Amino acid sequence: MKLALLLLRLLPPEISHLVALNALNFLYKLNLIGLFFPYTDSSESIEFKGLTFRNRLGIAAGLDKNGDFIDSLGALGFGFIEIGTITPLAQPGNPKPRIFRFPSQGAIVNRLGFNNKGVDYLVEKVKLRTFEGVLGINIGANKTSEGQKRIDDYVECFTKVCPFADYIAINISSPNTPNLRSFHLEENFLPLFEALSLARKKMQYANPILIKLSPDEDEKIISVILSAIQRFEFDGVITSNTTVKKEGLKQSTGNNLIGGLSGKPLFTKSNDLLKIAHSHDPCLFKIGVGGVDNKESFNSKLDLGASLVQIYTSFIYQGPQIVKKLLG
Numbered sequence: 001m002k003l004a005l006l007l008l009r010l011l012p013p014e015i016s017h018l019v020a021l022n023a024l025n026f027l028y029k030l031n032l033i034g035l036f037f038p039y040t041d042s043s044e045s046i047e048f049k050g051l052t053f054r055n056r057l058g059i060a061a062g063l064d065k066n067g068d069f070i071d072s073l074g075a076l077g078f079g080f081i082e083i084g085t086i087t088p089l090a091q092p093g094n095p096k097p098r099i100f101r102f103p104s105q106g107a108i109v110n111r112l113g114f115n116n117k118g119v120d121y122l123v124e125k126v127k128l129r130t131f132e133g134v135l136g137i138n139i140g141a142n143k144t145s146e147g148q149k150r151i152d153d154y155v156e157c158f159t160k161v162c163p164f165a166d167y168i169a170i171n172i173s174s175p176n177t178p179n180l181r182s183f184h185l186e187e188n189f190l191p192l193f194e195a196l197s198l199a200r201k202k203m204q205y206a207n208p209i210l211i212k213l214s215p216d217e218d219e220k221i222i223s224v225i226l227s228a229i230q231r232f233e234f235d236g237v238i239t240s241n242t243t244v245k246k247e248g249l250k251q252s253t254g255n256n257l258i259g260g261l262s263g264k265p266l267f268t269k270s271n272d273l274l275k276i277a278h279s280h281d282p283c284l285f286k287i288g289v290g291g292v293d294n295k296e297s298f299n300s301k302l303d304l305g306a307s308l309v310q311i312y313t314s315f316i317y318q319g320p321q322i323v324k325k326l327l328g
């Protein structure tokens with residue numbers, strides 16, 4: 001397994017992600033995942049808003065943007081899988097290269113920019129899923145959309161995915177779509193939240209809506225948005241997306257890269273946001289994500305008030321074995 005991971009690392013990051021996920025799909029089709037990646041799950045399941053999570057570990061948004069790998073990821077033991085970010089129209093994302101690895105620091109910088117095949121493609125994939133765990137769908141806006149069209153994009157995705165989503169994550173925190181993070185400001189999030197609230201009523205969507213937040217906003221801004229999340233009766237937050245601040249990276253080359261930093265250097269920063277959310281309202285449902293790469297960091301998020309934890313970067317570096325490490 002270690003050799004396979006080392007060989008994959010010789011490939012450019014995006015190609016290696018694709019090769020690894022397709023290999024996983026291949027093993028899944030041959031019914032061999034259990035043989036290659038056995039795990040024992042000593043966790044107790046948790047209930048939230050009528051959903052049963054068989055354990056607290058999930059895969060974060062961005063790894064399976066289009067819903068192509070739901071069943072094979074699910075077979076690895078994750079209690080929940082968040083797919084997306086999806087936008088109404090397919091889009092290519094930013095020019096390559098756009099993923100940069102820093103293995104010795106357990107970090108990645110990415111500026112993918114919501115490359116995805118569009119919401120209609122994802123919905124067709126989701127209809128075919130056999131994964132029985134919880135499926136979250138993370139939604140966003142197309143890069144070319146501005147003003148009201150941007151809000152309409154969220155509503156369109158929401159309306160299309162809600163018959164199939166166990167929860168919906170509203171991504172206002174990707175640093176790689178220009179101005180998306182301005183939705184953290186009241187004048188911008190109010191019309192978005194109103195539109196989503198209306199769409200929820202219209203579609204009679206009773207499952208959770210979670211807002212995915214940026215770790216780069218100051219506490220005042222976060223407090224205002226947290227209060228609004230409660231006022232609009234949304235169900236919780238995901239803390240956090242990647243950070244644009246690169247101080248945590250040792251290499252000077254990394255410090256100048258444009259994009260969002262994930263993995264170990266994000267751990268403390270994402271925890272700070274989790275703490276703010278928890279002190280604002282201990283009862284607010286929180287998914288902790290950012291820099292989890294071992295049992296200790298996994299438990300830290302739970303200790304800080306997260307009900308569930310997601311991973312991305314450590315899955316890239318450690319492969320499926322990470323599931324056993326975190327759940328065993």
Ligand SMILES: Cc1cc2nc3c(=O)[nH]c(=O)nc-3n(C[C@H](O)[C@H](O)[C@H](O)COP(=O)(O)O)c2cc1C
Binds near residue numbers: 065110171264289292
């Ligand atoms: C290559 C890459 C692509 C990502 N794409 C998305 C995305 O499409 N939507 C999203 O909400 N978060 C995305 N993220 C952020 C992750 O979901 C997660 O919030 C972040 O990486 C922190 O977790 P980690 O430290 O375990 O990687 C992406 C992260 C990476 C590394």
